[in-house]
Amino acid sequence: MPPTDASTEADTDPAARVAPGSGPDTGTRTHTGSDPGAATDCEDTLDLRLPDDLIALFARGTERPGDAAAEAGEPWGFADAGVGGVGDPWAGDSGAGGGDLLDRVGGWGPVTTGVGVFQLVPVRPDRDAPLVSRWMNDPAVAAFWELEGPESVVEKHLRPQVDGDGRSVPCLGVLDGVPMSYWEIYRADLDPLARHYPARPHDTGIHLLIGAVADRGRGLGSVLLRSVADHVLDKRPSCARVVAEPDLRNTPSVSAFLSAGFRYSAEVDLPDKRAALMVRDRALRDLL
Structure with missing residues (x-):
């Protein structure tokens, strides 16, 4: 399993934020229809052609803030409430992000956190x-x-x-329009990790790295971990638990998960580290 990140610090001041990010952990990791039954009887259909000026008006009406941001040289600009729809610069920009194994991470949209508006954007390696x-x-x-x-x-x-079946989706974490962290959202029950703990169907794993040194140790990691874990539970109704396996040596990372409402479940020996198995349960999310 991939490692666990360097600094998901035990965040003491969630409100304090400088610029781009730091974070906790990393792990290892080693779909998709139409309606064939739609009626085809169209005897009463008239073949009408809309005027060109009306078509142009409709086209202008589909332009979105996210597209303008991208044209202005801001490729991580947030799209509006229709995230994941036609014209969304982030919709399907990663093969894995559009897969069904994680309920289309790329279309989950932004979430408001205590430190700003945050969105997971599937990575494009290029x-x-x-x-x-x-x-x-x-x-x-x-x-x-x-x-x-x-x-x-x-x-x-x-x-x-990115080229896989969607069981692991690498993402940039974009906070208030700034890419500041790297995330991997993955199916823990389909990952090699499942050999090392009593996995349940649809367990979803998180790996996090906060990028900028200035963003580490400020409570940012814990706030984002809690928000993303709850976002997973909201967007994946079949998932009852979000799990993580930070390296036991990475004390700030383990502490950040605890502060984010994860519980310490066990120590597990993985091929490349001894890890702390951290779990955020759907049933306990309002208590921790």
Whole structure:
């Protein structure tokens, strides 16, 4: 399993935020219809052609704020409430992000947190590998993720997920329009991790890395972990638990998960680390 990130610090001041991010953990990881029964009898249908000026008016009406942001050189600009719809710059921009195994992470849309508006945006290696690689080359991060080196190292890590069946979706965490963290949302029950704990169907795992040193140790990681875990539970009705397996040596990461409403379940020996199995239960989300 992939490592666990370098600093998901035990966040003492959730309101304090500088710019882009830090975070907790990492793990390892090693679908999709039409209605054939629709009626086809159209004897009463008239073949009418709309005027060109009316068609142009409709076309202008479909332009969205997210598209304008992208044209203005802001590729991570938030789209409006129709996230995931036609014209959304983030809809289906990753093969894994559009898969059914995780209920289409790319279309989950933004969520309002105590530190700003946050959205998971499926990674596109051609666009995002340089940024993720820069974060991975931070010595504090590299100690746990072990993805330091040339950009090709990160590309090799991302590509199987992006081109896979959707059981693991690498994402940028975009906070108030700024990409500041790297996430992996994955099906823990379909991951090698499931061999090391009593997995349940649809268990969903989280790995998190907060990118900027300035954003670590400020409580940001805990706030985002809680928000994302609850977002998973809201968007995946079949999922009863969100799990994580930070490295036991990564005390700030373990502490951040505890502060985010996860419970410490067990210690597990994974191929590349001894990990703390952290669990956020749907049944306990209002109590922790």
